[in-house]
Amino acid sequence: MGKKELTTLFSSDPDRYYRVPLFDQIGFSRQRCSKCGKFFWSISNKESCPDHEYYSFIGSPPTNRRLDYVSTWKEISDYFRTNNHSIIGRYPVVCRWRDDLYFTIASIIDFQRIIGGKVVFEIPANPLVVPQMCMRFNDVENVGLSGRHYTSFCMIGQISSANSPGGYWKDKCIELDYGMLTTVLGIKPEEITFVEDVWMGAGAFGNSLEYFVRGLELGNAVFTEFEGNENNFRIMKNKIIDMGAGLERLSWITMGTPTSYDCSFGPVVNKLIELTGLRENPGIVSKYYEIMSGNIGEDSLGSDLSPGASNANAIRPVIAKRLGMEEGVLAGIISPYEAIYTIADHTRTLLFAIADGSLPSNVGGGYNLRIILRRALSILERAGWKNIRLEDITDSHMDYLRQMYPELEEHRDDVKIILGIESQRYLGARERTTALAASIKKVKKKLAIDDLIKMYESDGVTPEYLLEAGAIENIPASFYSRLATLHSERTPARDQKPLIGSEGLTATRLLYYEDESMHEFEAMVIKVIDSKYVVLDQTAFYPRGGGQEPDKGRLDSFEVVEVFKRGDVVLHRVRNAATDLVEGKVIRGKIDAQRRSSITKHHTATHILNRAARTNLGPWVWQNSAFKEQDYGRLDITHHSALSREQIKRIENSANSIITGNLPVLINIHDRGEAEQKYTFRIYQGGVAPTSNVRIVNIEGWDIEACGGTHVKRTGELGLIKITKSERIQDGVVRLEFVAAESALNYVQELENSLNIIMQSLSSNKEKVVESFLKSMEDTDLSKKKVRTILKRVTPLLAKSVSSEAKTLPGSVLKVYSIDDHQLDDEFHISVGQKSVELDKSLVYVAVITKDEGIRVMVFVGEEATRIIKAGTIAKEVSVHLGGSGGGGERFGQGGGSIEYRGKIRDALSSIEELIFRNIEK
Ligand SMILES: [Zn+2]
Ligand SMILES: [Zn+2]
Numbered sequence: 001m002g003k004k005e006l007t008t009l010f011s012s013d014p015d016r017y018y019r020v021p022l023f024d025q026i027g028f029s030r031q032r033c034s035k036c037g038k039f040f041w042s043i044s045n046k047e048s049c050p051d052h053e054y055y056s057f058i059g060s061p062p063t064n065r066r067l068d069y070v071s072t073w074k075e076i077s078d079y080f081r082t083n084n085h086s087i088i089g090r091y092p093v094v095c096r097w098r099d100d101l102y103f104t105i106a107s108i109i110d111f112q113r114i115i116g117g118k119v120v121f122e123i124p125a126n127p128l129v130v131p132q133m134c135m136r137f138n139d140v141e142n143v144g145l146s147g148r149h150y151t152s153f154c155m156i157g158q159i160s161s162a163n164s165p166g167g168y169w170k171d172k173c174i175e176l177d178y179g180m181l182t183t184v185l186g187i188k189p190e191e192i193t194f195v196e197d198v199w200m201g202a203g204a205f206g207n208s209l210e211y212f213v214r215g216l217e218l219g220n221a222v223f224t225e226f227e228g229n230e231n232n233f234r235i236m237k238n239k240i241i242d243m244g245a246g247l248e249r250l251s252w253i254t255m256g257t258p259t260s261y262d263c264s265f266g267p268v269v270n271k272l273i274e275l276t277g278l279r280e281n282p283g284i285v286s287k288y289y290e291i292m293s294g295n296i297g298e299d300s301l302g303s304d305l306s307p308g309a310s311n312a313n314a315i316r317p318v319i320a321k322r323l324g325m326e327e328g329v330l331a332g333i334i335s336p337y338e339a340i341y342t343i344a345d346h347t348r349t350l351l352f353a354i355a356d357g358s359l360p361s362n363v364g365g366g367y368n369l370r371i372i373l374r375r376a377l378s379i380l381e382r383a384g385w386k387n388i389r390l391e392d393i394t395d396s397h398m399d400y401l402r403q404m405y406p407e408l409e410e411h412r413d414d415v416k417i418i419l420g421i422e423s424q425r426y427l428g429a430r431e432r433t434t435a436l437a438a439s440i441k442k443v444k445k446k447l448a449i450d451d452l453i454k455m456y457e458s459d460g461v462t463p464e465y466l467l468e469a470g471a472i473e474n475i476p477a478s479f480y481s482r483l484a485t486l487h488s489e490r491t492p493a494r495d496q497k498p499l500i501g502s503e504g505l506t507a508t509r510l511l512y513y514e515d516e517s518m519h520e521f522e523a524m525v526i527k528v529i530d531s532k533y534v535v536l537d538q539t540a541f542y543p544r545g546g547g548q549e550p551d552k553g554r555l556d557s558f559e560v561v562e563v564f565k566r567g568d569v570v571l572h573r574v575r576n577a578a579t580d581l582v583e584g585k586v587i588r589g590k591i592d593a594q595r596r597s598s599i600t601k602h603h604t605a606t607h608i609l610n611r612a613a614r615t616n617l618g619p620w621v622w623q624n625s626a627f628k629e630q631d632y633g634r635l636d637i638t639h640h641s642a643l644s645r646e647q648i649k650r651i652e653n654s655a656n657s658i659i660t661g662n663l664p665v666l667i668n669i670h671d672r673g674e675a676e677q678k679y680t681f682r683i684y685q686g687g688v689a690p691t692s693n694v695r696i697v698n699i700e701g702w703d704i705e706a707c708g709g710t711h712v713k714r715t716g717e718l719g720l721i722k723i724t725k726s727e728r729i730q731d732g733v734v735r736l737e738f739v740a741a742e743s744a745l746n747y748v749q750e751l752e753n754s755l756n757i758i759m760q761s762l763s764s765n766k767e768k769v770v771e772s773f774l775k776s777m778e779d780t781d782l783s784k785k786k787v788r789t790i791l792k793r794v795t796p797l798l799a800k801s802v803s804s805e806a807k808t809l810p811g812s813v814l815k816v817y818s819i820d821d822h823q824l825d826d827e828f829h830i831s832v833g834q835k836s837v838e839l840d841k842s843l844v845y846v847a848v849i850t851k852d853e854g855i856r857v858m859v860f861v862g863e864e865a866t867r868i869i870k871a872g873t874i875a876k877e878v879s880v881h882l883g884g885s886g887g888g889g890e891r892f893g894q895g896g897g898s899i900e901y902r903g904k905i906r907d908a909l910s911s912i913e914e915l916i917f918r919n920i921e922k
Helices: 003-011 021-026 069-082 107-111 170-184 247-255 268-276 282-295 312-323 327-355 366-383 390-401 406-443 449-459 463-468 479-488 593-617 645-660 672-679 681-686 741-762 766-805 826-839 871-881 899-921
Strands: 029-032 039-042 112-115 118-121 128-135 152-161 192-200 204-213 216-229 232-246 520-529 533-536 553-555 558-566 569-574 586-591 623-628 633-638 665-671 693-699 703-706 721-730 733-740 815-821 843-851 854-861 885-888 892-897
Touching (some): 069 128, 069 152, 069 170, 107 152, 107 232, 152 247, 170 204, 170 216, 170 232, 192 216, 204 232, 232 247, 268 327, 268 390, 282 312, 312 327, 327 390, 327 406, 366 390, 366 479, 406 463, 449 463, 449 479, 586 593, 593 645, 593 693, 593 703, 645 721, 672 693, 681 703, 721 741, 733 741, 766 815, 766 826, 766 843, 815 899, 843 899, 854 899, 871 899
Antiparallel strands (some): 039 192, 112 118, 152 232, 204 216, 216 232, 533 569, 553 558, 623 633, 633 733, 693 703, 721 733, 854 892
């Protein structure tokens, strides 16, 4: 059964699924669309459903109230508050609580958690209303062009858990929404149509009533009643009302502006018009958007437009015809407006995403952010609007949205920093691609959409730029949505395969959680799989997980080499066949306490460092991944650039001040919903906890995370944290390697050992070692210079003796000089070899230089001698004898071999004569 069949099923029993008392009270009657057969409820008699209706509110809104974006929210939130709803703050647009999504795509997502593949609702108040900013990148090419598409929009979520205290079901819901439309927005009842529909979400679905005014869908009230899928479902214990209404549309219906952007971005559009000095063509622009806004998308219509036109570019020629204008002239007037709307949209999206801790990059969700950022920059560049900076536009958004989203203020500067860095990067990429565009133009290469995607992915070349450079004629309509789909789906870490034999066993009791200091324990053998995987009724062995390496130790006399979990069962792999470990036997387990202690310290250090990095670098720092071993730890953080020495020091200083502070590390189990509300989604540094309870590790006053690993009791136990290495491992991710406690001491001691060796060889002391080193480097440079001068002077003499020492080949004018040298280097042989063959034109000069790291072969051949043999040929032959390869030209050749072939040098050199003879015979 699909959505259509489900709609038919629900509509076959309208009294059960759709009729509400309000419909009868006000006089809404049920009607059927003559065009598509859908059922709808309306006061007046209508031929068809709103899907086939024109946006007749543009220019003449059906209400005498005029509410801009923020005022619309203010009025609506007041209304619901008066009607006993909690108004809660928005959730982050970066969806940290779901590992299948990068961004929050609908208001209901706030309250959905996935546990064991099933959706569970986590609703902090009942009933509630939330102004949820949502992000969607699948329609990017229509954004700014269609008049009503956005990459981010506010979905007002009205949520009621019907069977919980305070909750209500569909009668009350529709009554409230009807009240919102009529009393808050001032819309007359006969303007409103409710359409019967079905909404299917992840793991749950229900019938729904969508409400429309003058062809514009304003909201959709979903009565989520069933869990499962359409073929296999049951009624939920806790039914959920999920009403979602786009704030942009609610404001638009009262304002009736040509586009939804004009009222939703507050003063931002006007500011942009002012900055660009755009001359209004009010008549044409309004007319154009009236037609455009009402006609794009799945509900498009119009006698000369094909229904369902999916992109704005396809509609433009039709509008030109209707307005009696030439397409080019119309485009000239409209394009700057499209540019302004696009920039207004993209900057608002970037503002929310960056403020919520996301970074533009080439991976994950950051991908879409970089796309729109570069698109915005590219548009500014193309239009020649040099006086507009994206940072100023995000500032204006923030000023306008202050009442609604005061939390943005805290990140005003962070957003600017990131936009600044990314703008610089864009310029860099732009320079690199100028040449590329030119070459495409030159060879008149036709680029397919796949080529464009490849160029964007590998070099960051935007199609806007190629268009401007004349390398392409137009931007394929689906370019941005193709890119977005490539990068919008997140693949959650796949569950590991069950180990055959471990299914159906009862959960292992985890002693390491009950007492982290327990190193010895007794347990009963439950099962031994493949005579090497031991399952116990309880264990103190920590299994591999959360980036923490497993414990090692013994089960009786058997050495445990690996510990891991499958489901709730812990498996201990032992080195030798566990023949004595039979089911039911009570054994003694003993874990390597020192190893555990060291791993535990590195683990706790990860928490401290993660927070230290965020404090010192910025709010976009999140743990990307982590690894905790006995000897060291590794923490990958999300950050835009490689770290400077100064930044690393600052992070180390903060981390170590937390150690000096000896803060308690508190571990408690919390209800997941409570923990999220109390500590925010920052707790999900190591990923989402797919459980109804979360284990919260709280380094008091510093860092709070949900974590299942082992931790010290107080930070003082760590003694010292030292970052040993930092590198940018991929776009947007920086790796920190570090040591803590004993490992940190070892590290410092080793450094000191190295320093001692250096001091001794310089005959210096600690205080003066740097000075001595620099002095010694100077001396070395001076010596090198001296050697070069000497070499220059003696080369002619040496060349003469080479010529006289060379062996004349019988029956030939050729002379060969070869040397197996352990002392002198390339520089010497280049100088002497070159001079020798210059002096003696029938000479072949071959030097084999042996060094610790390998064997070098250098060959010079005099001008006369090249008639018989080339330098490259000899270099190749000799190198092959030495287990390597070589080559080159007529006069000079080089190659090399491996040091293990040192004993073959004599053979290799004697092969030269044979090679020459073979060439003479030819
Ligand atoms: Zn219809
Ligand atoms: Zn932890």
